[in-house]
Amino acid sequence: MLPMVVIPIRQVRKLRNRDVASIVSNRVNSNKEEQYLVKWSSSKPTSYPVFSWHTSQELVNCLELLQDHLEAKQTHSSRKRKSPDSDVEVERRASPSTRLLPSSRASSTSSTERSSVSSGRTINPEIKVYNGVLEESEGAIKAKSVTRPDIPRISVANMPTPEMVQTARSSSTYTAENMIRNEILQRLRALPGAKIHLSNVHDRSAPSLRFKFISESVLQEGVFKADPATQIGCQQCRPHMGRHIGCEYTKKCDCLEYASVDESRLSDEQKKEYRIIREQGGSTIGLPKKFPYYADATNRTGCLVPFYLKSRNPIYECNDSCACGAFCRNKNVQRGRHVELEIFKTKKRGWGLRAKQDLREGEFIDTYRGEIITDEEATRREESGGKAKASYLYSLDKFAESEGLSQEELYVIDGEYMGGPIKFMNHSCEPNCRQYTVSYNKHDCKVYDIAIFACRDIPAMEELTFDYLDKDEEEENEEDAESSQPSQESVPCLCGAKKCRKWLWT
Numbered sequence: 220m221l222p223m224v225v226i227p228i229r230q231v232r233k234l235r236n237r238d239v240a241s242i243v244s245n246r247v248n249s250n251k252e253e254q255y256l257v258k259w260s261s262s263k264p265t266s267y268p269v270f271s272w273h274t275s276q277e278l279v280n281c282l283e284l285l286q287d288h289l290e291a292k293q294t295h296s297s298r299k300r301k302s303p304d305s306d307v308e309v310e311r312r313a314s315p316s317t318r319l320l321p322s323s324r325a326s327s328t329s330s331t332e333r334s335s336v337s338s339g340r341t342i343n344p345e346i347k348v349y350n351g352v353l354e355e356s357e358g359a360i361k362a363k364s365v366t367r368p369d370i371p372r373i374s375v376a377n378m379p380t381p382e383m384v385q386t387a388r389s390s391s392t393y394t395a396e397n398m399i400r401n402e403i404l405q406r407l408r409a410l411p412g413a414k415i416h417l418s419n420v421h422d423r424s425a426p427s428l429r430f431k432f433i434s435e436s437v438l439q440e441g442v443f444k445a446d447p448a449t450q451i452g453c454q455q456c457r458p459h460m461g462r463h464i465g466c467e468y469t470k471k472c473d474c475l476e477y478a479s480v481d482e483s484r485l486s487d488e489q490k491k492e493y494r495i496i497r498e499q500g501g502s503t504i505g506l507p508k509k510f511p512y513y514a515d516a517t518n519r520t521g522c523l524v525p526f527y528l529k530s531r532n533p534i535y536e537c538n539d540s541c542a543c544g545a546f547c548r549n550k551n552v553q554r555g556r557h558v559e560l561e562i563f564k565t566k567k568r569g570w571g572l573r574a575k576q577d578l579r580e581g582e583f584i585d586t587y588r589g590e591i592i593t594d595e596e597a598t599r600r601e602e603s604g605g606k607a608k609a610s611y612l613y614s615l616d617k618f619a620e621s622e623g624l625s626q627e628e629l630y631v632i633d634g635e636y637m638g639g640p641i642k643f644m645n646h647s648c649e650p651n652c653r654q655y656t657v658s659y660n661k662h663d664c665k666v667y668d669i670a671i672f673a674c675r676d677i678p679a680m681e682e683l684t685f686d687y688l689d690k691d692e693e694e695e696n697e698e699d700a701e702s703s704q705p706s707q708e709s710v711p712c713l714c715g716a717k718k719c720r721k722w723l724w725t
């Protein structure tokens with residue numbers, strides 16, 4: 220028997236994310252390795268932050284900070300480069316790294332650094348810039364600020380030096396970009412439902428790692444769903460009600476109580492009854508309803524029927540407490556996404572979304588997910604984020620008027636930091652998709668889903684868009700001409716539609 224040979228493997232030392240304040244520069248060393256200049260978090264406010272160079276592999280736990288650095292570098296160089304598009308630049312969320320610009324705190328400058336800056340020489344990329352002691356423990360690198368005379372002290376105020384900025388500009392960041400992209404791909408693979416692809420033919424950037432992909436919206440502080448006991452579901456329906464089409468037997472279905480009445484199927488007697496209900500209130504159970512989805516075996520099975528496609532009426536789906544069974548055709552959006560999507564970089568509007576397959580008119584694509592927050596919290600976030608923030612906030616106000624809910628009582632979905640692929644859908648003034656209210660509990664008028672459906676047949680790879688404002692004709696007409704004048708904060712609309720309204724918001 221051969222003796223067992225143990226080959227020692229030197230583990231790549233990794234920096235712990237919590238120890239790193241920011242990444243301030245990059246270079247390629249003589250071994251052709253990408254290196255990044257790390258500013259360490261100081262444990263005491265009075266101590267100097269330690270700066271040291273590290274390979275991209277050592278920064279595998281700090282990919283968000285790496286991405287901040289690459290974005291800041293990109294923003295900086297695109298600001299310098301005048302392009303014909305620059306007057307219509309899409310606004311960018313300030314990356315946290317912009318807050319980590321060199322501090323004005325004075326400190327003594329290391330002699331090596333000082334001489335290289337003042338002489339105007341290009342900095343030697345091999346120079347070991349660190350002003351503290353690096354230690355290794357449990358596979359992680361740690362840094363300590365020390366004031367020993369043999370440790371070079373570098374100026375905090377001058378980091379990164381102009382030479383470093385210059386070197387960084389011409390140095391490859393390929394490995395770091397690949398690591399970031401792979402991390403995003405891994406996160407996309409972990410999502411339930413059909414595959415989500417990523418494509419970027421314009422540059423090497425990836426969507427923000429600070430964005431968390433979620434498969435269910437997250438209820439934040441002060442947000443409550445209606446008591447689950449109110450989600451009774453339909454009790455009179457059965458999985459097989461003669462025609463084997465479940466709750467399409469719409470007269471009996473309790474879930475469809477508040478769904479649109481199908482006036483074309485009302486007898487004269489029912490028309491009278493319905494008129495009274497509309498004037499005085501009352502239950503419409505027993506009256507036929509508009510079933511939302513094609514339920515027959517056509518090639519449109521599961522797609523929204525024209526009545527809903529042309530209206531903004533809410534859709535009421537059956538739920539887990541219903542007696543209609545698991546295969547009821549009135550359970551569609553809740554079953555989740557089945558469409559293969561691709562997040563792709565557009566030329567001028569950041570990331571966008573498209574389907575890898577042809578979509579049929581009325582086909583469900585996905586829901587708009589995010590953090591569900593109170594109106595007060597949404598106002599606070601909007602005020603700190605400006606008008607651009609508005610693109611991620613979706614007010615759950617569908618039932619505000621009918622239920623007499625005040626603005627303060629409403630909830631809002633914030634899709635900026637958490638959500639699904641719909642977060643990447645851009646606006647168009649002539650969209651190919653539309654957003655719909657989908658409720659699984661007719662008694663909950665504050666928490667429901669916003670589902671995106673194709674509003675016409677869409678060929679594979681055409682960008683998917685919806686109208687962020689989705690005003691009906693009446694609201695369009697009511698709009699005060701004054702209020703639609705663009706302000707300094709207005710975002711120009713780049714949808715390119717013939718009937719473009721020119722601004723996302725005014």
Ligand SMILES: C[S@@+](CC[C@H](N)C(=O)[O-])C[C@H]1O[C@@H](n2cnc3c(N)ncnc32)[C@H](O)[C@@H]1O
Pocket residue numbers: 309310567568569570571607610611642643644645646647710711712713714723
């Ligand atoms: C919900 S996000 C859509 C995804 C976004 N493109 C991204 O890269 O994350 C909304 C933001 O996208 C950009 N956007 C969407 N539609 C646009 C349009 N028609 N014209 C210009 N910018 C648009 C704006 O920056 C807007 O604030």
